[in-house]
Amino acid sequence: MTDADVAIVGGGIVGTALASELVRRGRRVALVDSGRAGTTAASYGWINSHKKHPIEYHQLNMAGVAAWRAIADRHPSVVSFAGHLEIAEDEAHRRSLTQRVERLQELGYGARWSSVADARDAVRCTIAPDSLVAAFDEGHAFPLRWVAHLSDQLASADGFERRRATVTRIEPGRYGAELVLEDESRIRATDAVVCAGNGSEALVASAGGALPLVEPLVDSAAFGYLADVSAPGHGIDRMVTTDVVGIRPGDDDLLLVQALDLDQTAEVGAPAPPGVATALEQRIAALLPHTAPRVRAIRVGHRVIPADGRTAAGRIRAGSRVWAIVTHSGVVLAPWLASVLADELCGAPRDARLASFQPARFLDGDAATAPTAPRRPGDQ
Numbered sequence: 036m037t038d039a040d041v042a043i044v045g046g047g048i049v050g051t052a053l054a055s056e057l058v059r060r061g062r063r064v065a066l067v068d069s070g071r072a073g074t075t076a077a078s079y080g081w082i083n084s085h086k087k088h089p090i091e092y093h094q095l096n097m098a099g100v101a102a103w104r105a106i107a108d109r110h111p112s113v114v115s116f117a118g119h120l121e122i123a124e125d126e127a128h129r130r131s132l133t134q135r136v137e138r139l140q141e142l143g144y145g146a147r148w149s150s151v152a153d154a155r156d157a158v159r160c161t162i163a164p165d166s167l168v169a170a171f172d173e174g175h176a177f178p179l180r181w182v183a184h185l186s187d188q189l190a191s192a193d194g195f196e197r198r199r200a201t202v203t204r205i206e207p208g209r210y211g212a213e214l215v216l217e218d219e220s221r222i223r224a225t226d227a228v229v230c231a232g233n234g235s236e237a238l239v240a241s242a243g244g245a246l247p248l249v250e251p252l253v254d255s256a257a258f259g260y261l262a263d264v265s266a267p268g269h270g271i272d273r274m275v276t277t278d279v280v281g282i283r284p285g286d287d288d289l290l291l292v293q294a295l296d297l298d299q300t301a302e303v304g305a306p307a308p309p310g311v312a313t314a315l316e317q318r319i320a321a322l323l324p325h326t327a328p329r330v331r332a333i334r335v336g337h338r339v340i341p342a343d344g345r346t347a348a349g350r351i352r353a354g355s356r357v358w359a360i361v362t363h364s365g366v367v368l369a370p371w372l373a374s375v376l377a378d379e380l381c382g383a384p385r386d387a388r389l390a391s392f393q394p395a396r397f398l399d400g401d402a403a404t405a406p407t408a409p410r411r412p413g414d415q
């Protein structure tokens with residue numbers, strides 16, 4: 036007898052969303068999480084398909100945005116589609132914004148030009164009169180609120196068990212797959228799914244797969260700062276991006292702030308140099324002169340990115356009972372990916388949109404081209 040139909044490793048937004056979808060389909064689910072805060076706890080939460088290449092990846096993100104729109108109708112405190120204003124002053128930013136708006140309009144995406152006057156009516160920001168301003172139909176989510184909501188529901192659901200433990204490896208078992216925990220105890224399941232964020236590479240390898248992640252190097256795509264900033268009376272209800280800073284509403288009336296060009300020094304475990312907080316405060320003060328911005332905390336997020344930059348979702352090799360869902364833009368993608376992978380785990384055919392996102396693509400050992408670090412407005 037198995038302990039569960041599906042054993043999931045990882046209780047970030049991806050693993051929790053998958054557990055929820057499987058329990059809704061009547062599956063017995065065991066979710067094991069180490070209790071260490073993962074990437075979901077340090078995410079900008081921008082709900083978009085803004086600069087997602089190639090087109091197959093854009094389609095995944097569009098499906099993710101649609102799933103979040105359905106959540107917004109029922110849970111307005113978890114996600115808002117108040118929109119995104121992007122304000123370009125310098126020449127390089129104007130060029131990139133123009134390219135992005137034109138491409139997105141061709142794709143039928145909600146992207147339009149705005150007058151400076153309309154933008155000033157929408158947000159109390161200083162906007163130079165000759166700025167180029169675009170408005171995008173995009174949202175911002177509070178991923179930890181969504182994880183907490185789903186976890187509350189799961190806690191009282193039949194057939195769900197949550198364990199706080201570290202999984203050291205995954206082995207084939209008599210019934211399908213077995214998670215081996217630190218104390219060598221085992222969880223036996225028909226299928227196991229690795230949703231362990233940056234812990235996924237080792238677990239997939241232990242089960243005979245290959246899912247290399249972007250190396251955690253300073254000044255690479257791996258690390259980024261996120262700042263919690265108090266700015267009393269800021270009045271910001273949506274995402275605003277300028278040449279030098281991105282802001283959005285955060286928790287407790289704070290602003291959640293990033294400045295991608297400052298991320299070169301970001302490193303997990305190392306404090307941000309003092310110049311980062313000073314630069315952020317100066318940049319926000321220039322945009323919101325009616326506030327007195329103060330950086331309350333700077334966190335370093337470690338992006339979960341497969342080595343070729345693309346989502347990996349599915350069986351780790353043909354016929355395996357071990358699966359993985361490992362992806363950047365995991366906040367955008369979690370609700371939709373969880374739903375289609377839950378269907379597949381329950382026997383439905385694979386969603387055609389996932390055709391080129393098989394984890395098994397890494398098995399032939401081809402070197403992947405690492406994604407470039409996001410350093411300019413519109414990157415992420």
Ligand SMILES: Cc1cc2nc3c(=O)[nH]c(=O)nc-3n(C[C@H](O)[C@H](O)[C@H](O)COP(=O)(O)OP(=O)(O)OC[C@H]3O[C@@H](n4cnc5c(N)ncnc54)[C@H](O)[C@@H]3O)c2cc1C
Nearest residue numbers: 045047049069073074075078081202232234336365366367
């Ligand atoms: C600075 C920054 C900005 C970002 N901005 C955006 C954005 O605007 N929009 C967007 O969509 N995405 C964004 N992302 C990416 C997004 O946050 C991630 O893709 C997503 O949070 C990944 O979620 P996850 O559940 O896969 O991983 P995680 O949240 O890392 O969860 C993995 C869990 O697995 C557990 N775990 C790991 N190993 C083990 C083990 N061996 N045993 C047991 N448990 C284990 C960990 O403790 C953790 O709880 C951003 C990321 C960063 C860093």
